[in-house]
Amino acid sequence: MPDIDKKDRPVTSVTDQEALDFHAMGRPGKLEINPTKPMATQRDLSLAYSPGVAVPVKAIAADPQTAYDYTARGNMVAVISNGTAILGLGNLGALASKPVMEGKSVLFKRFADVDSIDLEIDTENVDEFINCVRFLGPSFGGINLEDIKAPDCFVIESRLRELMDIPVFHDDQHGTAIIAAAGLINALELTGRDLKTTKLVCNGAGAAAIACVELIKAMGFAPENIILCDTKGVIYQGRTEGMNQWKSAHAAKTDARTLEEAMNGADVIFGLSQKGAFSADMIRSMADRPIIFAMANPDPEITPEEVARIRDDAIMATGRSDYPNQVNNVLGFPYIFRGALDVRASTINDAMKIAAVKALANLAREDVPDDVVAAYQGNRPRFGAQYIIPVPFDPRLISAIPVAVAEAAIESGVARKVITDMASYARELSARRDPIASTLASLYERVRRRPKRIVFAEAEEEQVLRAALSYANQQLGTAILLGREDLIRATAERAGIDLNRPGLEIVNARISTRVEAYIDYLYARLQRHGYLHRDAQRLIHNDRNHFAATMVALGDADGMVTGITRNYSTALEDVRRCIDAKPGHRVIGVSLALCRGRTVFVADTAVHDMPTAEELADIAEEAAGLARRMGYQPRVALLAYSTFGHPSGERSERVREAVKILDRRRxxxxxxxxxxxxxxxNRKVMEQYPFCRLSGPANVLVMPAFHSASISTKMLQELGGSTVIGPILVGFDKPVQITSMGAKDSDIVNMAAIAAYGGS
Ligand SMILES: NC(=O)C1=CN([C@@H]2O[C@H](COP(=O)(O)OP(=O)(O)OC[C@H]3O[C@@H](n4cnc5c(N)ncnc54)[C@H](OP(=O)(O)O)[C@@H]3O)[C@@H](O)[C@H]2O)C=CC1
Ligand SMILES: CC(=O)C(=O)O
Ligand SMILES: [Mg+2]
Structure with a gap:
């Protein structure tokens, strides 16, 4: 019998006390509501409330579609339950379902930027429930029904779908079915099975089970190969006990009467029932390489550890976050609603569901980015038995699934708004989840219009190769991979990266025909700085940064990115030996801090330790120039501990002097x-100085010294929840960017894009 494999143990686990503490800490629960408009002044109040609010009221009365323009409706989904089937815990009532419903609302926001509120309706009467929900249409762009027991959920959903003109989607049915179907497609592929001949048993015949079976039948699974079971055993043709019309529709022609009999020789088992429903003998009796989806929450029908004790050839999935292969509707509902809302779909139909299944299944077969690796304790999942479905923290889900859903809605005629440019929609979607993506979106767009050849100086490193691949895939230009070809190829092989795709080009420094030209160039620059010809030879032959920077200096590449293998200041010195500052400019580092929708440029975060007044003025000019190139109207504040002379002090004197220098420079x-x-x-605090020349809060902060720049950006990141990009190097004659050591592939590709933009 196989040992419990380490990979099958939960990767994290929590105690009951930890779960209670988590929910109780700070403000109890998991949700709060924040305004999207300023509500600080009398004028704000006049606009937001009386009298201003009357204007959109009249506009909406005249044209109901304008509610999408003037209210939050179009991005708002209600998560509604009566608590009759809370996870696999059963009927614990409306109030007890609230933690789950708050959780679903939070996941809507976290994963797809859909605003959501939970509504717990305290009735088990189907008509009362329907009547309560049917009149809520004006408030929401969609209704997500949750944890309502079968068969009531079928009646409730179908009646509400008839009564309401917005998507009504029972997540436990369709969300679960979509994810299970996507996982199943991939598990069948990995075990070499055909959809049409595979035998599947589904334990549970409630909301989730019936929907799963219906969806996989719609996708081509042979009905005669499926057996459903419930608490009474097999649902066979002619059975009368505990039946309803939804179970009858899937009653099997079989002699099997118990789950045990049904599972004997089965290829696939779906558990959508209750903790512990599968025994060791049942699992043992399944076919070779069985597919086991034990999806009951919070505890599965059988755990991966238990299965591992019985056999080692199974593909195993659960509904939980702490085991590999999480088949859980969290992978579906946020993104499906995102796509449906964005095209103002009147419903979520089968075409949209099947599009989501395919998009999910395909995504699991692609290489995963570092962001996913980071979220999963450094393990890089690869398509295989331990990774049949994307993980919830995969940042690609936000663009892949909604696009597929929106396209299907448009094609199937249920969209009330048509998106014509799906590529730019996909980019907008990424930006919703990632503030960096949204800040850099227009920069990426500019580079795409004028693609650039960027040399990746440390291409033997795996994350650099991934970044280079992403650079090429995103059509930003050609990624030049600098390094020893055999090592680059070995790294690519290990990482599963295909180097034969367009947009990737390997330059092997050792055999490059340009080596002599590079040595001559470097020797000419360094000979009066104590370097011999053989020193220049050594730097070009042995050092990737010098080779890459010289390539850029001599126009063989448009820009470079480095920094993974060497500390920042060393990499900067390497580059400076090869490339000067642009005439009339100074090389500095600018970091972009993104915080609650606000972007602030902070300088100098890389080069000058204790700048003089003259240098501070240069830093202000360089940082303002970068802000302007990135589409911002710079408002530069030269910071100190004092304000306009108070309290007076020697250290602020340099800053005051810098302002005077800027005055002189006009x-x-x-x-x-x-x-x-x-x-x-802060606008209010600034108003205390009516003579201040800034027209509003500053968006460029010039720090008095490197230490204050570094300390403040790091504090913003750690305490303020800001995202920080950079430092971005500005002032070099040719575009060069240096990442921090250990940067992720997404950081490196951002820096490469910034380098490419620098040359635009
Ligand atoms: N991983 C995921 O994403 C999801 C998982 N689920 C899980 O699926 C399960 C069912 O949820 P849902 O469909 O919403 O609930 P329902 O109440 O609608 O259905 C429950 C079904 O399970 C059956 N059942 C319960 N216990 C057993 C048992 N020991 N053996 C066989 N059948 C049993 C019931 O049988 P009977 O009809 O005879 O009463 C019923 O058919 C839950 O554990 C839930 O957590 C649900 C949604 C998503
Ligand atoms: C995941 C989920 O929705 C459930 O178990 O009910
Ligand atoms: Mg549920």
Missing amino acids: VDFEYDGEMAADVAL
């Missing part, structure tokens, strides 16, 4: 200082 952007950070960033 620069063409707004700037002022010296000022404290709250004056710079």
Whole structure:
């Protein structure tokens, strides 16, 4: 008998006390509501409430579609339950279902930026429930029904679908069916099975089970190969006990009467019933390489550890987050509603569900990005028995699934808004989840229009190769992979990266025909700085940063990215030996801090330790230039601990002097200082200085020294929940970007895109 494999143990687990503490800490529960408009002044109140609010009221009365423009309806989904089938815990009532419903609402927001509110309706009467929900249509863009027991859920959903003109979707039915079907397609592929001949048993004949069976039949699974079981055993033709019309529709022609008999020789078992429903003997009796989806929550019908004790050839999935292969509707409902809302679909139909199944199944077969690896304790999942379905933290889900759903809605005629440019819709979707993506979206777009050749100086490293591949895949240009070809190929092989795709080009420094030209160039630059010809030879032959930077200097590449294998200042010195500052410019580092929808440029976060007044003025100019190139109107604050002379002090003197230098230079952007950070960033505090020349809160902060720049950006990141991009190097004559050591592939590709943009 096989040992319990380490891979089958939960990757995390929580105690009951931890779960209670988590829900109780801070503000109890998991949800709060935040306004989207300022509500600070008398004028704000006049606009948001009386009298201003009357204007959209009249507009909506005249044209109901404008509710999507003037209210939150179009992005708002209600999660509604009566608590009659809470997970696999049974009927514990409406109130007890609230933690699950709050959880679903939070997942809507977290994964797909859909606003959502939970509504627990305290009735088990089907008509009362329907009457309660049917009149809520004006409030929501969609209704997500949850944890309502069968068969009531079937009646409730179908009646509400008739009565309401927005999507009504019972998640336990269709969400579960979509994910299970996607996992099943991949598990069949991995075990070499055909949909038409595979034998499947489904334990449970409630909401989730009936929908799963219906969906896989619609996708081509042979009805005669499926047996459903419930608490009374096999649902066979002619059975009368505990039946309803939904079970009857799937009654099997079989002699099997118990789950045990049904599972004997079965290829696939779906558990949508209750904890512990599968015994060791049942699992033992299944066919070779069985597919076991034990999806009951919170505890599966059988655990992966138990299965591993019985046999080692199974593909095993559960509904839980702490085992591999989580077949759970969390992978579906946020993204399916996202796509449906974005095209204002009147319903979620079969075409949209099947599109979601295919998109999910396909995604699991692709290489995963570092963000997923980071979310899963450094394990990189690869398509196989332990990874048949994407993981919930996969950032690609937000663009892959809604696009497929929206396209299917449009094609099947249920969309009330048509999206014509799906590629740009996919980019908008990524930006919804990732503030970096949204900030850099227009930059990426510009690079796509004028693709660039960027040299990835450390291409023997796996994350650099992934970034290069992503750079090429995103049509940003050609990624030049610098390194020893045999090592690059070995890394690519290990990572499953195909180097033969267009947009990737290997440059082997050792055999490049350009080596002599690069040595001559470098020797000419360094000979009066203590370097011999053989030193230049050594740097070009042995050092990737010098080779890459010289390539860029001599125009063999448009830009470079490096930094993974060497600390920042060393990499910067390497580059500086090969490339100068642009005439009249100074090389500095600017970090972008993204916090609650606000972007602030902070400088200098890379080069100058204790800048002089002259240098501070240069830093202000360079940072303002970058802000402008990235589409912002710069408002530059030169920061200090004091504000306009108070309290006076020697350290602020340098900053005051820098402002005077900018005055003399007659620069063409707004700037002022010296000022404290709250004056710079808070309109109200700034109003105490009516003479301040900034027209609004600063978006470029010039720090008095490197230590304050570094400390403040790191504090913003750790305490303020900000996302920080950079430092971005500006001022070099040729585009060069340096990442931090250990940067993820997505960080590297952002830096490569910024380098490419620098040359645009
Ligand atoms: N992983 C996922 O994403 C999801 C998992 N689920 C899980 O599926 C299960 C069912 O949920 P749902 O369909 O919403 O609930 P329902 O109440 O609608 O249905 C429950 C079904 O399970 C059957 N059942 C209960 N216990 C057993 C048992 N020991 N043996 C055989 N059948 C049994 C019931 O049989 P009978 O008809 O005879 O009463 C009924 O048919 C839950 O554990 C839930 O957590 C649900 C949705 C999503
Ligand atoms: C996951 C889920 O919705 C359930 O178990 O009911
Ligand atoms: Mg549920």
